[in-house]
Amino acid sequence: MKLVESNFLKINDMNVSVDFFLKKDCINLLRGANGVGKTTFIIKLLDISKKVSICFQHRLASINSTRVKDILKVLSENNSLDKKSLDQYLEIFNYSQFLDREVNELSGGENQVLKLILNLSSKKDILIFDEPAQYLDTTNLYLFCDALLKKYNSKTILIVEHNTSYLKNLPLEEILMVKQEGHIEIKNV
Amino acid sequence: MFEITQRLLLAFLSGYFLCLSGSLSQLTTHNPLSSPSTLGFTGVGVLSILGGFFIQKYFLINTSLELIGTVIFLILLLAIFLIVKMNPKTFKHLKNFILLGIAFNLFVGAIFSIVNFIFISRGIQFPSSIWFGNFRFTSIESLVLFMILFFLSILFVRGQARKLELMNLGDLFARNLGVKTSRVTMMSLGVSLILTSVVVIHFGVFSFVGLVLPNIVRSMKFFKYSIRRELYFGPIICGIILLGLDLLCYQVTIYGAEFPVGMLSAVFGSFALITVLFRSGNMNS
Numbered sequence: 378m379k380l381v382e383s384n385f386l387k388i389n390d391m392n393v394s395v396d397f398f399l400k401k402d403c404i405n406l407l408r409g410a411n412g413v414g415k416t417t418f419i420i421k422l423l424d425i426s427k428k429v430s431i432c433f434q435h436r437l438a439s440i441n442s443t444r445v446k447d448i449l450k451v452l453s454e455n456n457s458l459d460k461k462s463l464d465q466y467l468e469i470f471n472y473s474q475f476l477d478r479e480v481n482e483l484s485g486g487e488n489q490v491l492k493l494i495l496n497l498s499s500k501k502d503i504l505i506f507d508e509p510a511q512y513l514d515t516t517n518l519y520l521f522c523d524a525l526l527k528k529y530n531s532k533t534i535l536i537v538e539h540n541t542s543y544l545k546n547l548p549l550e551e552i553l554m555v556k557q558e559g560h561i562e563i564k565n566v
Numbered sequence: 567m568f569e570i571t572q573r574l575l576l577a578f579l580s581g582y583f584l585c586l587s588g589s590l591s592q593l594t595t596h597n598p599l600s601s602p603s604t605l606g607f608t609g610v611g612v613l614s615i616l617g618g619f620f621i622q623k624y625f626l627i628n629t630s631l632e633l634i635g636t637v638i639f640l641i642l643l644l645a646i647f648l649i650v651k652m653n654p655k656t657f658k659h660l661k662n663f664i665l666l667g668i669a670f671n672l673f674v675g676a677i678f679s680i681v682n683f684i685f686i687s688r689g690i691q692f693p694s695s696i697w698f699g700n701f702r703f704t705s706i707e708s709l710v711l712f713m714i715l716f717f718l719s720i721l722f723v724r725g726q727a728r729k730l731e732l733m734n735l736g737d738l739f740a741r742n743l744g745v746k747t748s749r750v751t752m753m754s755l756g757v758s759l760i761l762t763s764v765v766v767i768h769f770g771v772f773s774f775v776g777l778v779l780p781n782i783v784r785s786m787k788f789f790k791y792s793i794r795r796e797l798y799f800g801p802i803i804c805g806i807i808l809l810g811l812d813l814l815c816y817q818v819t820i821y822g823a824e825f826p827v828g829m830l831s832a833v834f835g836s837f838a839l840i841t842v843l844f845r846s847g848n849m850n851s
Contacts (some may be wrong), residue, residue, distance in 0.1 A: 423741045431742050439734045440598045442790040451731050457743050480735070 378533065380503065381425055388414060388421050392560040399503070400550045404525060405535040407563075409554030414561055415537045418554065419505055430499035432492045432506045437480050445483075445491060446476040452495065463498040470494055470520055485512035497524055503533045510543055518543050570816070572709055574809050577701045577827070579712040580769055581808025582801040583761035585783065586719055588776035589796055590754040593730050595660050596737070598784070601777035602762035606667030608776075609674035610646070610759060611766025612696060614639035616674075616681060618767075619693055623685075631693075632708065635767040643759070650752070660751075699770030699828035701812050708768050715764060722757055723797045726750055731793040772808070772828045774835025779804040781842050 379398050386393040391414065399405045409415050422429050437448070452458050467473050470490050475483065483491065489512040496504055510518055522543060525534060529548070536544070551566040587602045595605075602608055618635035621627060627634065650657050657663055685692040729750050732740040737747050762776060783789050783800035811834065812827045819825070 420738065420741075423738075427744070431738075433736075433738045433742070435736055435738055437735055437739060438596075439793075440592055440596060441734065441784050441793060441796065443734065443793075444791055447791050448735065451728075452743075455728065455732065455743060 380422065380429075380535075386418075386421065386425075388417055388561075393418065394560060394562045396562070396564045397552045398565065399533050399535060401533050402530065403548035403550045404529055404544065405533070405550045405552060406541060406544065407535060407537045407552045407554060408539070408541075410556070411539075413554050413556050415554055416507055418563070419507060419535075419537060422505070426503070428501055429503045429505055430496055430501035432496035432504075432509060434507050434511065436485070436488050437483075437492060439480055442479050442481070444477055444479050445472075448480060448491075448495075449476070457500060458495065458498045459500050463494070466494040466497050466524065469524065470517065486514060486517065489513055490517055493521055493524075497528065503535065504528070505535045505537070507537045508539070509536060510538065510540060522547065569704070572706065573701045573704045573816070574813065576704050576709060576712055576769070577812035578805035578809040579716055580699075580701070580765045580772065580805075581775065581779070582716065582805035583712075583719070583765050584772060584775040584808075585779040585801040585804030586723070586797070587758035587762045588778075588780040589783075589800060590730075590758045591776070592780055593734055593793065594751040594754045595664065596734075597664075598781055599777070600664065602758055603671065603773070603776060604664060604667055605755070605758070606670035606674075607759045607762040608766055608771055609667075609671040610639065610642055611635075611763035612678065612771065613674050614642060614763060615693070615696055615767050616678060620681065623690060630705075632705075632768050636764075639763050639767060643763075646759070663755075695826065696766075696770045697773075697828070698826040698832070699765070699772045700815070700824070700826040701769055702824060711764070712768075715761065719757065719761065722753075726754065727794045727797050730754065730797065734793045770826075770828055773832040774839065775804070775808065775831050778835040778839045778842070779807065782838055785842050785845065 378401065381395045384395055386395055393414075407415055407419075416434065419431055420433075423431065449458075449463070453460065470493075472490060472494060475487055475491070478487075480488070480491070489509070493506070493509055496506060509521060513521065525536075525547060528534060535552075538544070541549075552563060553566050554561060554563045556562075584602070587607065591600045591602055591605055591607075592598050615631065615635040617638040618631050618633075621634055621638075622629070622631055656666075682692050682694060729740065729745045732743050732745050733747055733750060740747050765772070780796070780800060783796055783803055786803075789796045789800055808827070808831065811830050815825045815827045815830060
């Protein structure tokens, strides 16, 4: 499926030639050198498509003392999450123990797992993960891979990642983002 | 009796407006130390009243200072809107917004000192008391305006609370859930600017109120987990606090003179901010 209808995008005054499609029966992997604009591109997707749900690199943080359960309540009221999936992932990642914790007090790994759970439970059709492995320990990384393996049949998944060793056992479709002569190109490999 | 009721009601509404302005600016900039003063909103109000005073004295106009100040404020509001529209890249990053706000406040402070000097050198009375707000002089017109703004601000909070609650978890997080964050930010900061300026134009500056009261409210158990509660009920608590302080100033005079509640709020506010910071430090350790 085509994620972007137009073949050209303008991102931060840069011309981006978009010539790629996402496959449904595998994990789509977006790769590119540091600073090429992968994160900027996926942020731009928020303006283009309403079907995408993105797990960003940024830490979840609040200016008050919001707890994990408060976030889940707000998102449920917003009708953003699939309740059944959410309960399932909370159990898989053994995350129920953190429900009463304040989001600002979560460690980097705990915060990352929460973001992964929220994105995996999203009702949207296309799930994007920007460097999902960061801060994860081996157990959570294994659980995340297992979740992806069970998920890619029902949802379209795009992962932005440099270190792909943990994805080696998953069916991958590579997409490359390259910068050349003043413009950026995104294409299937 | 009517006069004191009117005065206390206006003190309550001013506290309500300043706290809501503080909460909105802190939420949208994602910074608990952001406030209408640091964003330059207080400066806009001061510049409006300063301009109003200048016009009133220069052209010997009899119209009330609040009315001329409000007209100047509306002109400034239009100018700010056009500047923001014409320079979207500058205002895209909130850091620039905050820096511009601080610079604008310094600019207003400098202008204030210059005008103050000119007026004093010419022997004309100058409203330097504007820096310490008080509710000694109230009018039914002010009350009507404040009541209208009060109901409009409730409607605004009702419409935006859910979006602001999502934005509390980060701009990208909220955008991912379909919130048009730039729009909500601009609207919230606009509301904050209007509410703060209206208070400054009518009653002067109440230092620390917009900065401290939202933080005090946020440290209370009932409010600490919910932005919606903070937006709906926090300003009511703050309104009551400012009303209480004003009542204290009204009842207790010093050598027959009434202490400006703005001075008291500055002392109370700075002390409360230090206490809140210490308490949060203890909790985190």
